[in-house]
Amino acid sequence: MINRFILNEVSYFGPGARKELPTVVKSRGFKKALVVTDKGLMKFGVAKMVLDVLDEANIPYEVYDDVKPNPTVTNVTNGVEACKKAEADFIVAIGGGSSMDTAKGIGIVCTNPEFADVVSLEGVADTKNKCLPIIALPTTAGTAAETTINYVIIDEKRQQKMVCVDPNDIPAVAIIDAELMYSLPKGLTAATGMDAMTHAIEGLITKAAWEMSDMFEIKAIEMIHKYLPVAVNDPTNPEGRNGMAVAQYIAGMAFSNVGLGVDHGMAHPMSALHDVPHGVACAILLPTVMRFNMPVSIKKYVEIAKAVGVYEAGMTDEQAAEAACNEIENLSKLVGIPQHLTELGIKEEDIPALAEQAITDVCTPGNPRPVTKEDILNLYKTIL
Template sequence: MVNRFILNEVSYFGPGARKELPGVVARLGYKKALVVTDKGLMKFGVAKQVTDVLDEANIPYEIYDEVKPNPTVTNVKNGVKALKDAQADFIVALGGGSSMDTAKGIGIVSNNPEFADVVSLEGVADTKKKTVPIIALPTTAGTAAETTINYVIIDESKQKKMVCVDPNDIPAVAIVDAELMYSLPKSLTAATGMDAMTHAIEGLITKAAWELSDMFEIKAIEMIHRYLPIAVDEPTNPIGRDGMAVAQYVAGMAFSNVGLGVDHGMAHPMSALHDVPHGVACAILLPTVMRFNAPAALDKYVEIAKAVGVYKEGMSKEEAAEAACNEIEALSRRVGIPQHLSDLGIYEKDIDALADQAIADVCTPGNPREVTRDDIVQLYRQIL
């Protein structure tokens, strides 16, 4: 069996790392940027921390800030036009997964115009050219979109999240600067952090996992468990913020290459049909899905228990698995994640539509335990 592993060409880490941006632009010979971000980051001055660096270096740019929390086909199409109108030769993707996913769609379509309808990119698209060069600066510690070959866009016509997998979309450069995350609200810090935990756990137990990916995911689980409560409780504490910034990237390096599972398969329709933030959707499902998957991955659950500090000598594999699930559930409660779908406005009447999309989601086949539509219905019901 041949295993493939794709990573960024170059990445920078640490508080203040955004100041590396001018050197990166000069080294690569880029001329003008399209900054892809959202209005919230513009309003609260986070985007200014990056555009100030561009201004000081006299690097010209234009801003496209129409990105939605759950980005759409329309966002991508309008961004393609914005890139062309700006005559920009590279993209600065600034934000959470939404901005970076939108930037990937813009860059791929711009260099592969045969996919201009965007919806044809769903799944594994046969693009021929790399994206317009992207320099990605995350402002959340969760999606790791700055180092993944995946992006997610909502097809408004079908009210469906399209998961797009394409080695050509990975940003050329990732700049992971925890200072860009200091103003992230507590609830969003918790949700994105638990999204990263979901990536790490699903990436560890997915069918395609192997030794190299396991190494990253086990370390990511350990780091997220340690640093997420600090980041939530002390938002300007560099220990928590930088720890989470690195941890989510570590998780992303692996899951991008080995895939995810039914937690993400079930979370995607929650966002598409009910506009639930992605991190919240993943987090609320995680303990229940972990318990469902435990029989198929007991050895890996022992490693999870060890990573979060609840393994005790002499435990059976089943006991270690339950301790691991309980600890992840406790962490979710500790950082304030809702515990019931009804808290999110999702009820029994909504489950059939959710299950229809979840069983067809591109992430679901990677689940370590075979899952049916009826299983998915029951999993949703357990957390109503």
């Protein structure tokens, strides 16, 4: 088997790393940026922390902040027009996965105009050109969109999330500055952090996992388990915030290259049909999906148990695996993740429509255990 690993050209890490932005821009000869962000980050001054750096360096830019929490085809289409109007030659993406996913869609269409119909990008699109250069500055520690070759956009007409996979969309530069995350609310910190944990666990056990990806995912699991409670309960703690910022990036490096599984397959329709935040959807499913996959993932669950500190000498593999599942469930409860679908407004009669989309989601085939629609129905019902 031949394995492929794609990463950013360069990444910067550490509190205050956004100050490297002018050096990056000038070294690459960029002239004008389209800043892609959302209105919340503009309102609460998080985006301003980056815009001030651009202003001080006299780097021209225009702002496109019409990004929804679950970005849509319309967000991308309008962003392409904004980019053309601005005559921008690069994009600065500030935000969580929503802003970065929107930026990827904009960047791809700008350099591959034959895909102007954004819906045509679903799945693995045969784009020919790298997207408009993106410098990505995450404000959440979860999606790792700054280092992945994936982006997710909602097709409003079908009410369905499109997972787009394209090596040409990876940001050229990632700047992981934990200071941009200090004001992230407790609930969002928890949700995005558990999204990162889901990435790490699914990336560890997915069908395409191999030694290199395993190395990254185990370390990410260890770090997220250690730093997420700190980041949630002490939001300005530099160690907790920077630990999570690095951990989610590490998880992203690997899962971007090996894929995910049915947890993400089931989470996507929850966002598309019920507007559930992606991180919450992934987190609420994670312990149940882990137990579903346990029979085929025992050995790797033992490694998870060791990474989160619940492995004890003399344990059987089955005991260690169950301890790993229990500890991930405990972490989810500790940081305040809802435990039942009804808490999110999802009813039993909604489950068939969710399952219909989940079984065809691009992430589902990567699951290590074969999964049927009936399995998915039962998994949803388990946490109803």
